[in-house]
Structures are given as structure tokens and as C-alpha cells.
Amino acid sequence: MSEHITIFAPATIANVGPGFDVFGLALNDIGDTIEMSLKDEKGITIINGTGCEGLPTNPETNVAGVALKAMLQDLGTDQGITIQIHKNITPGSGLGSSASSAAGAVFGLNCLLGSPYSKNELVQFAMEGEGAVSFSPHADNVAPSLLGGFTVVRSYDPLDVISIPVNMQLWFTVVHPQIEVKTSDSKRMLKREISLKQGIRQWGNVAGVIAALMGGDYDLLGRSMHDPLIEPIRSMLIPGFDEAKQSALKAGALACSISGSGPSIFAITASERDARSVSESFSKIYKRYNIDHHIYISGLNSEGTSIVE
Amino acid sequence: MSEHITIFAPATIANVGPGFDVFGLALNDIGDTIEMSLKDEKGITIINGTGCEGLPTNPETNVAGVALKAMLQDLGTDQGITIQIHKNITPGSGLGSSASSAAGAVFGLNCLLGSPYSKNELVQFAMEGEGAVSFSPHADNVAPSLLGGFTVVRSYDPLDVISIPVNMQLWFTVVHPQIEVKTSDSKRMLKREISLKQGIRQWGNVAGVIAALMGGDYDLLGRSMHDPLIEPIRSMLIPGFDEAKQSALKAGALACSISGSGPSIFAITASERDARSVSESFSKIYKRYNIDHHIYISGLNSEGTSIVE
Incomplete structure (x- = not known):
């Protein structure tokens, strides 16, 4: 001891x-x-x-x-x-x-x-x-x-x-724009009811993400990493989100969404080089918005x- | 040609x-x-x-x-x-x-x-x-x-x-009680809205099923193969469902639910022997209900x- x-x-x-x-x-x-x-x-x-x-x-x-x-x-x-x-x-x-x-x-x-x-x-x-x-x-x-x-x-x-056993190399670029979003505020904005159709879309993508991670399928990961349910609501509290997401995808990210209840945004890439390109694109946007921000580049911690x- | x-x-x-x-x-x-x-x-x-x-x-x-x-x-x-x-x-x-x-x-x-x-x-x-x-x-x-x-x-x-690559042996026992359930009727009964909480439970289990199938984890498959959303509604149209499900689980099935919109019921087992035990338990119930029925035992068709x- x-x-x-x-x-x-x-x-x-x-x-x-x-x-x-x-x-x-x-x-x-x-x-x-x-x-x-x-x-x-x-x-x-x-x-x-x-x-x-x-x-x-x-x-x-x-x-x-x-x-x-x-x-x-x-x-x-x-x-x-x-x-x-x-x-x-x-x-x-x-x-x-x-x-x-x-x-x-x-x-x-x-x-x-x-x-x-x-x-x-x-x-x-x-x-x-x-x-x-x-x-x-x-x-x-x-x-x-x-x-x-x-x-x-x-x-x-x-x-x-x-x-979940992840059978692929993944990189994450995370930008934390230094604005305050309280989890409690962010939770309150969510609807308590969703349509069955939204649910079906969500669990189809959830199945796709697990199959992609375990099967090492980058393309499937990119196709499945969508959240049309929560992201559109929470992203309203994050200035520059849409722009940051588009720029990350353009810079080679497989996917980009909100980390937890935000305001951090994460992008997933298949290589460290792509992760750095995404980092530059994030940085450019938040400099233009004049919002202080931290950027982290990381692999998956096993x-x-x-x-x- | x-x-x-x-x-x-x-x-x-x-x-x-x-x-x-x-x-x-x-x-x-x-x-x-x-x-x-x-x-x-x-x-x-x-x-x-x-x-x-x-x-x-x-x-x-x-x-x-x-x-x-x-x-x-x-x-x-x-x-x-x-x-x-x-x-x-x-x-x-x-x-x-x-x-x-x-x-x-x-x-x-x-x-x-x-x-x-x-x-x-x-x-x-x-x-x-x-x-x-x-x-x-x-x-x-x-x-x-x-x-x-x-x-x-x-x-x-x-x-x-x-x-999905299925890395385990699975057997399916299907009982088709010969009663008529129209898919259209069965669809109409479903609610168009679900709670976010129900959705979360559903996609947690969906992730569990995929991880179980790909990882060859029988126990996880049994834990994940739940449908508290649709099954309770659709099973109302299937006489003997609850009894059949309980008997299948007792006879060694990992899981038991409705096939499509019913009225067929399927059970999943890890061996042909268990599949036969489930078949006997299904048969006993529907004989008692005096409902004509077919039973099929099958592996997964690849x-x-x-x-x-």
C-alpha cells in the first residue's frame, strides 16, 4: 500500500x-x-x-x-x-x-x-x-x-x-473557444421529445460508428458521424460553429461535432498531418472572430x- | 447469359x-x-x-x-x-x-x-x-x-x-402463430414521438448489439437485445407473447423479441441444442392456446x- x-x-x-x-x-x-x-x-x-x-x-x-x-x-x-x-x-x-x-x-x-x-x-x-x-x-x-x-x-x-476495440488510427483536433456555456443551460435547450424518425436516424448512425471503429472503416466512420438531433440546437450557443465544421471537413477531417455540451469542437482525422491542417483552419476562424481559444491535437488515449x- | x-x-x-x-x-x-x-x-x-x-x-x-x-x-x-x-x-x-x-x-x-x-x-x-x-x-x-x-x-x-461481420455462432428459433397482423395496423399503433430518454436507451442497446456481434460476446448480446420502445406496443397484438418470451429465456435463449411487425417471435440461442429447447417451449405454449403455428430453427444465412x- x-x-x-x-x-x-x-x-x-x-x-x-x-x-x-x-x-x-x-x-x-x-x-x-x-x-x-x-x-x-x-x-x-x-x-x-x-x-x-x-x-x-x-x-x-x-x-x-x-x-x-x-x-x-x-x-x-x-x-x-x-x-x-x-x-x-x-x-x-x-x-x-x-x-x-x-x-x-x-x-x-x-x-x-x-x-x-x-x-x-x-x-x-x-x-x-x-x-x-x-x-x-x-x-x-x-x-x-x-x-x-x-x-x-x-x-x-x-x-x-x-x-469498444478501436481497430484504426485516429487523431482528434479539439478547439476550445473561451466562451462560457453552462452544461445546465445547454441541457435545458434540448427537447424532451424527439420524433421516431429522428430516433431511427440516430441509432442507424450509432450502429455505423461502432461498426466503423471495430472494422477499421474510415469511410463508414465519416458517413456515420452525424448528429442531426442535438448538434443543431447546441451549436447555436457556439459562435463560429458552422464555419469551423465546414473548414475542418474541407481540411480533411472525417467528421466534426461538439464535444459534450460544448463549447469545445472536435474533428476526427485519419492522420496527424490532417489533424494539423484542421488545427490551422480552426485557429484562423477564431482569430478572425477575435475569440481566445486553445487547440489540442491528440491521439486516442488507450x-x-x-x-x- | x-x-x-x-x-x-x-x-x-x-x-x-x-x-x-x-x-x-x-x-x-x-x-x-x-x-x-x-x-x-x-x-x-x-x-x-x-x-x-x-x-x-x-x-x-x-x-x-x-x-x-x-x-x-x-x-x-x-x-x-x-x-x-x-x-x-x-x-x-x-x-x-x-x-x-x-x-x-x-x-x-x-x-x-x-x-x-x-x-x-x-x-x-x-x-x-x-x-x-x-x-x-x-x-x-x-x-x-x-x-x-x-x-x-x-x-x-x-x-x-x-x-456487420458476425463473429459468433448463432441459432434462431422462430415461431409463427397463425394469426393475422397487418404491417399497416402494426405501424399505425406506434407513437410518432418518443422521449429523448427512450431514444438514449435504444441507441445504447443498438451500440451494444453491434459490439457483441463483431466481438463475439454472447453475454453482451443478451444484455443489449432489448426493445422497450416498440415491443411493448406490438406485442399486444400477439397472443401469448409475454409467456413465449419468458419461456424462451428460461429455456436458454439469449434474447427473444418480435420478428418485424409480428406475429412471428424469434429467440436467439448460442447452440442448436438450446434452439431445440426453445422450440419445445414455444410449441407447448401455442398448443395450449390452441393456435396453429409453425416453428423454424435456423442458423444465420451468410x-x-x-x-x-
């Missing part, structure tokens, strides 16, 4: 085109770095590290705190923990910032306690943590942050998360949460 | 659990046997063979006739054809009877004309034929009848049919439409 541990919990893209509330994937290099140690006194002590300005340190309202408490309760222990989170994803970016904190925290505690749970079992606790900041608990960011790769939340009741040291 | 040809066009199961209007699969042994030949005079002559009592022989209203006309028009020819269809699937069984006729007819003509089209290209014509007897043209039966295996109609506009001689 190690007494101090440093964890990396990757940033994630949820929804990923047609898979609203179901699909998610993990990115390389960007994410939370979390330092944790066990302590003799009871209770969870949260220290805000880099990039955590303004986040609560009360374990009852901090996503990592809530996730850790859910796990401790399930274990039936009151083990004390100190946790410090360093962020390089801005909260509210649509890249699963709070999910990474929740995922990293439960993964770290699990390691410190000798791994009583599998990563898959940890999803439930991380989800409860994320539920602290969203309308209802969701797993489409915490699952890929924990497990890596491309995940499907097949069912919420009971929770059933599947890892490992999920991991021990840094 | 052969002048006479005999074609087998397999029966099919559409919807297959959560994939309403999208999933379809082909069965072995049961289906249409179609004899076709080119003739010197223009026009399509349809002769009703075994099991076709009461079906129209007018090419304007017969599914095979409409499909053939669509293909001839695309080819820009007025080639004359004689076609005789023998059925061993009862029309209205929910096993794609009209789709088999349409699929077999266009496949046969394509063979007689030296294969100007791929099987995938033939789906469009067969679909137009099937549209002659249904509210709107559908491809979820014609696609698997033509292509074999498990198919996904990813999109209707443009038409995009995907063949070939689709084929030349018999």
Missing part, C-alpha cells in the same frame, strides 16, 4: 456525434494531474492546485470529494485522504473537466487501498461525483476517463459500460486513468 | 430487438424459390407458384413486379421476363415474405443480364418493390435477404446498407440470395 500517489486522468469527448449520453472517448496528454495520500485523521482534505481557482474545496460539493465519499461508503471505511488536483482543462470547456477529477480521485484512492475495485466498478463512484455538478449523474465522460479508448454507456440502470509516479 | 434461372431468397428478421427500421438478418432454408427466364416479348409475366394464393399477378401491384420494373427502368431496357414465385413463408408472418420476393426477383434478373449491379446496388430496387405493399419503402428486410448475414440500414437518404440452379 503506497502512501502517496500521482495520477493522470485524461480529458474526454462525450456524445461523439450520434451517441448522445452514450458515447465517450479519452484524449492523450490533456487532463487532470492528481496527488493523493492517505492520512491518519478521518475526513477528506481537498487542496486546489493549478487551474482550480474558484472550485469548492468542501468534499460535500467538490466532484472529487463526492466521488471519494461514495467509494468510502461502499467500502465501509472512514479512511482519511488528502487530495490536490491540478487542471489543464478549463472547467466548462466541454472536455469533461469535472469527470476527470472524479475519475482520477477514485482511481487514485483505489490504488492507495490495494485495488479492491476494477476500473469498470469505479465508474459508478466517479459518476456519483460528477452528479454533484450536473442535473443528473452521467457516465459518458467518467467512463472513458477511467477506462481509456472509446466507451459506450449501454445502460444506466443497471450501469453497463462497454469498451490507457485511461494511470499512475504517473 | 443464362436464359432460365432458379433463385433462393431467404426469409428475414427485421428490427432484431432495439434496431427498429435499421437491423435485419437472414435465415437459412426458409424463403422464396423463384424461377425466372427472359422472353422475347416485352412485359413482365408473373405466375403464382406454391403458397402464392391470392397474391396479385399484375406487375404494377406485385412486389416482385414493381421491383423488376424499377430495375428495368434504371437499366433503360424493356426486356421481357417470366417469373414464378414459390413461397414457403406465409405472407403476413413478419418474416419478410414480400421482401424475399422482391430481393429474389431483382437478384435473378441481375444474374440473367450478366450482373450489371452489385448486390448492394440491388437493395434500392427491391426496396421500391416492397414499398408497393407497405406505407413507405423499407430496406430492413430486403437488405438481409439480398446480402445475407446481419445488416444495418444506416441511412435511407441516401440509402446506405452495412453488412449468403443471402443465391442461385439454386
Whole structure:
């Protein structure tokens, strides 16, 4: 039982085109770095590290705190923990910032306690943590942050998360225009009813995405990565979205859509070269709009949460 | 260019659990046997063979006739054809009877004309034929009848049919209780709107089915093969459905649902032995209900439409 541990919990893209509330994937290099140690006194002590300005340190309202408490309760222990989170994803970016904190925290505690749970079992606790900041608990960011790769939340009741074997090289170019879109606002805009016809179109594309990823079919991935249901509504809150999407497709992207509830936009490409071309096209547009923005280029993170040291 | 040809066009199961209007699969042994030949005079002559009592022989209203006309028009020819269809699937069984006729007819003509089209290209014509007897043209039966295996109609506009590589042995037990359920009635009962929540559940399961089939995961297939959206409505027209489903699951089936719009019910098993147990349980129930019924046991047909001689 190690007494101090440093964890990396990757940033994630949820929804990923047609898979609203179901699909998610993990990115390389960007994410939370979390330092944790066990302590003799009871209770969870949260220290805000880099990039955590303004986040609560009360374990009852901090996503990592809530996730850790859910796990401790399930274990039936009151083990004390100190946790410090360093962020390089801005909260509210649509890249699963709070999910990474929740995922990293439960993964770290699990390691410190000798791994009583599998990563898959940890999803439930991380989800409860994320539920602290969203309308209802969701797993489409915490699952890929924990497990890596491309995940499907097949069912919420009971929770059933599947890892999809991705048999192709994929690159992701993500632009985060620095405007604020609250997940709660973005959720409120969605209609609660959809037409059966819209549903059919959506699950046809969902089937296409899974077949493409597992079969290594780039063309099918591009044909299937459409979301005529949610994207047209959410994109209204993202200045320049249509232009950015068109420019990404023109620059060689297989697909382009909104990451989670936005405002980040992701494009998928088959090569790093294409990913760089998309990056340039994104940059050009948001410079013209005079909107500060970050751009990330990443492969698919296959490992999920991991021990840094 | 052969002048006479005999074609087998397999029966099919559409919807297959959560994939309403999208999933379809082909069965072995049961289906249409179609004899076709080119003739010197223009026009399509349809002769009703075994099991076709009461079906129209007018090419304007017969599914095979409409499909053939669509293909001839695309080819820009007025080639004359004689076609005789023998059925061993009862029309209205929910096993794609009209789709088999349409699929077999266009496949046969394509063979007689030296294969100007791929099987995938033939789906469009067969679909137009099937549209002659249904509210709107559908491809979820014609696609698997033509292509074999498990198919996904990813999109209707443009038409995009995907063949899913199935990496597992599967058996299907189908019971056809001899009661009449018109597809048109069955369609009318469906709600045109669904909740977003129902949609999310449906596409989670759709993703699970594809991942299970391609990954050879029996347990995941069983977990994903649920249809809480359409099955509860359509099953109201099928006496004994709930009992049949429960008995199939008890007899070892991985899943059990309605074939197309019913009244046929299919169960999926991992072995022929389990398929036979399910068959006995189906038989017991419908004997007790005193409803005449046919039971078929079949593997997954991998070939689709084929030349018999």
C-alpha cells in the first residue's frame, strides 16, 4: 500500500456525434494531474492546485470529494485522504473537466487501498461525483476517463459500460473557444421529445460508428458521424460553429461535432498531418472572430486513468 | 447469359430487438424459390407458384413486379421476363415474405443480364418493390435477404446498407402463430414521438448489439437485445407473447423479441441444442392456446440470395 500517489486522468469527448449520453472517448496528454495520500485523521482534505481557482474545496460539493465519499461508503471505511488536483482543462470547456477529477480521485484512492475495485466498478463512484455538478449523474465522460479508448454507456440502470476495440488510427483536433456555456443551460435547450424518425436516424448512425471503429472503416466512420438531433440546437450557443465544421471537413477531417455540451469542437482525422491542417483552419476562424481559444491535437488515449509516479 | 434461372431468397428478421427500421438478418432454408427466364416479348409475366394464393399477378401491384420494373427502368431496357414465385413463408408472418420476393426477383434478373449491379446496388430496387405493399419503402428486410448475414440500414437518404461481420455462432428459433397482423395496423399503433430518454436507451442497446456481434460476446448480446420502445406496443397484438418470451429465456435463449411487425417471435440461442429447447417451449405454449403455428430453427444465412440452379 503506497502512501502517496500521482495520477493522470485524461480529458474526454462525450456524445461523439450520434451517441448522445452514450458515447465517450479519452484524449492523450490533456487532463487532470492528481496527488493523493492517505492520512491518519478521518475526513477528506481537498487542496486546489493549478487551474482550480474558484472550485469548492468542501468534499460535500467538490466532484472529487463526492466521488471519494461514495467509494468510502461502499467500502465501509472512514479512511482519511488528502487530495490536490491540478487542471489543464478549463472547467466548462466541454472536455469533461469535472469527470476527470472524479475519475482520477477514485482511481487514485483505489490504488492507495490495494485495488479492491476494477476500473469498470469505479465508474459508478466517479459518476456519483460528477452528479454533484450536473442535473443528473452521467457516465459518458467518467467512463472513458477511467477506462481509456472509446466507451459506450449501454445502460444506466443497471450501469453497463462497454469498451469498444478501436481497430484504426485516429487523431482528434479539439478547439476550445473561451466562451462560457453552462452544461445546465445547454441541457435545458434540448427537447424532451424527439420524433421516431429522428430516433431511427440516430441509432442507424450509432450502429455505423461502432461498426466503423471495430472494422477499421474510415469511410463508414465519416458517413456515420452525424448528429442531426442535438448538434443543431447546441451549436447555436457556439459562435463560429458552422464555419469551423465546414473548414475542418474541407481540411480533411472525417467528421466534426461538439464535444459534450460544448463549447469545445472536435474533428476526427485519419492522420496527424490532417489533424494539423484542421488545427490551422480552426485557429484562423477564431482569430478572425477575435475569440481566445486553445487547440489540442491528440491521439486516442488507450490507457485511461494511470499512475504517473 | 443464362436464359432460365432458379433463385433462393431467404426469409428475414427485421428490427432484431432495439434496431427498429435499421437491423435485419437472414435465415437459412426458409424463403422464396423463384424461377425466372427472359422472353422475347416485352412485359413482365408473373405466375403464382406454391403458397402464392391470392397474391396479385399484375406487375404494377406485385412486389416482385414493381421491383423488376424499377430495375428495368434504371437499366433503360424493356426486356421481357417470366417469373414464378414459390413461397414457403406465409405472407403476413413478419418474416419478410414480400421482401424475399422482391430481393429474389431483382437478384435473378441481375444474374440473367450478366450482373450489371452489385448486390448492394440491388437493395434500392427491391426496396421500391416492397414499398408497393407497405406505407413507405423499407430496406430492413430486403437488405438481409439480398446480402445475407446481419445488416444495418444506416441511412435511407441516401440509402446506405452495412453488412456487420458476425463473429459468433448463432441459432434462431422462430415461431409463427397463425394469426393475422397487418404491417399497416402494426405501424399505425406506434407513437410518432418518443422521449429523448427512450431514444438514449435504444441507441445504447443498438451500440451494444453491434459490439457483441463483431466481438463475439454472447453475454453482451443478451444484455443489449432489448426493445422497450416498440415491443411493448406490438406485442399486444400477439397472443401469448409475454409467456413465449419468458419461456424462451428460461429455456436458454439469449434474447427473444418480435420478428418485424409480428406475429412471428424469434429467440436467439448460442447452440442448436438450446434452439431445440426453445422450440419445445414455444410449441407447448401455442398448443395450449390452441393456435396453429409453425416453428423454424435456423442458423444465420451468410449468403443471402443465391442461385439454386
